[in-house]
Amino acid sequence: MPRFIVHLGALLAPLIAASAEHWAFQPLKPVKASGVDEFIHHKLREQGLAPSPRADARTLIRRASLDLTGLPPSPEETEAFVRDASPDAYPRLIERLLASPHYGEQWARHWLDVARYSDTKGYVYAREEKNWVHATPYRDWVVRSLNADMPYDRFLLLQLAADQVAPARSPDLAAMGFLTLGRRFLGVSHDIIDDRIDVVMRGTQALTVACARCHDHKFDPIPTRDYYSLYGIFQSSAEALVPCATGEDAKLTELVKRNRDLMTKRREEQMARTRARAADYQQALSELDKYPEQGFDQIIDEKDLNPFIVHRWKAWMDAHPGAKLTEQTLKQADSPAYVPDEHIANNEMYFPTGIITELWKAQAEVDRHLLSTSTAPAHATVLVDRPLPSSPRVLLRGNPLTKGDAVPRQFLSLFGNQQPFTQGSGRLELAQAIIDPRNPLTARVMVNRIWQHHFGRGLVSTPSDFGKQGGTPTHPELLDWLAQRFMDSGLSLKTMHRLIMLSETYQQSSLKRDARDPDNRLLARMNPHRLSFEEARDAWLTAAGQLDLKVGGRPEALFSASNKRRTLYTLVDRENVPAVMRTFDFANPDLSIPQRSETSVPQQALFGMNHPFVVQQARALVKAKASAPSATARINRIYAQLFQRHPTQAEVEAALRFVQEEPAIAVEPDHSKSWQYGYGEWDEDTGRVKSFKVLPHFTGSAWQGADAWPNPQLGWAQLTATGGHPGNDRKHAVVRRWIAPASGTYDIQSLLIHEPDVGDGIRGFMSHSRLGKLRDTRLKNSKADLSLTAIEFQTGDTLDFVVDIADGLNSDQFLWSPKIMPSTQATGSGADSSQETWDAEKDFSAQPKQPLNPWEQLAQVLMLSNEFMFVD
């Protein structure tokens, strides 16, 4: 018999409809127990299994550190913990980690997966700014809230209705990014609303309400009417861009005012236009098929009837049978001629195409200023209730053209009889229904997510689907007990972490044991954890001593040279997530992802083996341990840094063998040293380049002034494998320089091409370090064959291929990838000369080849090992 007692008669007033028998919809069953272990051990005993012994101290600190902060412990922290024999060493470790500012970063990422977080909108037309202005404030708000252990009900309330409970300019307004960071769905409002219903209902209730968009839910008691009840709430809410910090910025104020004035002007014009065409709109109702619904984009001008307004007109007539639209009624806010005073994201469909473009451009000015300045206050995109909430109607089979019954805005009927919401859109009431202590789903869903991220799998294996098709809990009493403790704690996440992590179950060894429960559903041992992409990248940077631990702020591109920040701050562009991130199972930012896939595919291995990133960290690690007094000491330090342990004797020997048996280096002519990529000024008098300097930055496919292109350092100057672009003035001609590796006579194949038929073209020169100018040309939308034969070089002589802008900077990109080979016409240079060719395109190396030394090879191997990638 279990020692805990299940009270079947619930004390709380049930919210649940009698018909909903499914476990997840039942009130929490009050359960008494001393802790997590009681439930786990009971089940194990039932199956004749026993828990595993406690993991050793090194394993525990690595496990707890990565779980709570996403970062491995330092060798010093590890040694201190291992040496600490006091009975509260482990609880103190947990407290230290919970107090770390990096706790919020790690657990924010779990929530951001659910919130389908992206820094960009995804695909948008060029008129619109693609980057969200409010993504960074939202992400940082989640981090801060978790660090502050904000009660979970408050955490949800703010994300759903901060506009109604937080004061103006409050940082809490940023919370509403949860609703407003979704995809744009090309502006189709039905789909934007669907996305919001989905993220809220799966995210907080683990209910797949979006399945009821077209028909009643096939398995769960969620009728289509419920879907449209929620639909009405979001249909009655409009997006608004508001400051969520104090402070002023004059430029911003000016741009906002310009934007608002333009919107006001265009709205008034549009309303006047519609009123003037009232008879035509009335007429249009008899040929509705000429006016397609949203989603069918037409380019329309001011003379056209607007299809969206035609459909509004129809809806108004349907809602007011027998009424007539007069000049007066057309001015009212509920009339089809009225254009609401809202952000362009909400009201663009009221305008002709040209004006939509104009209005988006004005908004983009505001957005770009916010994205580029650090002086303007942060902004949030919130939802605000529209003055006139709309009465939703069921769309039959989800089709906007076939409208069914009107339904009230209210909560789900599976929670019992519902009262229609009365305050504005009802969004605040929706939030309150979700965080109501009598709602059993909210706490169950969240404790299951917490459990999932500690143990790799939830007590319910489908963390965003608690419906009948979802998983059943492996330990239902434990789930309810945790949910009740969560509520008793004031919905404190940190309390739950303590409860779980201080259990024996969590502290068990993960090493292999019994084969009777191969999936370890009953937790007779800890589940090993495989590092996520973010954890792996952060761990590599940590091992190298390179990680920048600054908390918060704007995102950076994954592989920008300067990006040493935690991977949480990597730019997430939902239109184009870097292939390596998708390869490593990063959560798809288009969809609410409760649990990431976990795959091992060769592309992951290729990244580890061949991408410069891991290699750079291996080099940095080796360099940092270079001061070790002996090779053995160096190996010890590398192991401590990577694995927080000492290597075994056998490991030391193997590593020593590896670094001492210098491998034979394969011989392959390395041409990359024969080329340099630089800039300078063409000097017509000497026929040479004045003050040649190398282009300092390599992007992986181009040499240029800095990571961005163009850049403040050297403007447009760039050289690629096949051509390039001169710098912004004649002082910055780009120069591809060949350095003769051996004396001899050479032929040069050289074709310079300038394609654009605009601007004044380019000038091109070939110059020999001893012989001076060999060829020159001026080109626009044409090509020149600058080939030469039988040119003499001595070892170290250079041949420069120079391009400048001619007289003006405009469309000066060019193609020029010469080839140089020993002359076939040469006399006396030896008939047996090799076929070796210096090919500007082929030799354009990714980087000057820098082979790894054996220590660096060893460090790379260790960084790619399973021990590094898995946490016991």
Add this chain to the structure above:
Amino acid sequence: MNTLPLTRRDFLRRSGMGMAMLGLGDVMAGAKPHYAPKAKRVIHFFLNGGPSHVDTFDPKPALERYAGKPVPSHRLTERKTGAAFPSPFKFQRYGQSGIEVSELFAKTAAHIDDIAVIRSMQAQVPNHEPSLMLMNCGDSIQARPSLGAWLTYGLGSANENLPGFIAMCPGGMPIKSAENWQAAFLPGAYQGTYVDSKHEQVDRLIENIRSPHADAHVQNRQLDLLRRINEAHRRERSDPRLEARIQSFELAYRMQMEASDAFDVSREPQHIRDMYGEGVHARQTLIARRLLERGVRMVQLWHGAGQPWDNHDNIETNHRKLSAQIDQPIAALIADLKQRGMLDDTLILWGGEFGRTPTVEMSGAKSKLGRDHNHYGFSVWMAGGGIRGGTVHGSTDEFGFAAHENPTSVHDLHATILHLMGINHEELTYRYAGRDFRLTDVYGDVISPVVA
């Protein structure tokens, strides 16, 4: 740490290589078809931007009679179009079947008896973005897995040393970028691997395929050490993921070789290269054949960055230029597959996201000599694996504005492709957010008349 006596090669031979070893075991639909497949692989020529059907595979002589006059079947599209605009290109009958094709695809048309033209395709709206999503992923708006992702999920790859689904586009990305070959809620491993086929060197074609800092010898030595370390680590643990990750390094090592070989068209004899012709489209088509030959499940060949076929103006010059870039490579591919005995089990799909209006696009009162988008009716064609060659399925109205006989949805097309690949489109599903999703949603009928 004990050193193991096995060499890397012994180890490879000893261990079975299955997708299950890649850690994909839980998320594969079964890696075998529902019934005997007629095609084993797919190549999709994507003419992004929307090729004009009335200028290629759907002749409309009535447009001559109506030249300059409005056509009775006029429909609303994205922009305003005016009068009937007869095709500036000559059509003629080809092959035994006598199907008419325009001069733009004269070389392809020489193989018309291997081709089934569907002239009654329909999409949903006249806009690029949703139509690209519909053609690639079966849904205009929502994020759904692409056809290639479904195929690799359903069938696996026939060569684990190469990605199962490769999308090539020279010079950059099409509109909607990687969303066109997305895995959506399927694991990221099923997303198409993008290749910018403008490049000629393999390390610029595929990410991370070569090491800039270690040669093969060094790498071999590193991987030997890595395997020994991982083996020792695994010995006291029981987690299949450890083995899967060990395997992934072996596969990666071989992928480096195999990919370098597959993408290197210089290994083709001159007469084969001559067959395909000059230029980037010839090269990417020949690379595609080499990939298909090596077991890649699906290759998509995009015409170019942006939307090259979107000829709102001057269609005569533009369509002529574009078709000249791909007509010979397509014809060469059909002939080449045939001579290798691969045409029978390789499905070729040709088409864009929609077609174009038979009426001329206007800029105010002025003709732009081009055509607007048209989703009401357009043509695609298929050839090879399981296709009844020399057939025409469906038709558009007299002017080519809208599908008339046997209107065919993109879902029908997808159902047919899956069918030819041995998959019942109603049974290839994936559970996400409480629903079993499929490529064809709740729609789709196999287009039996084009199936041999």
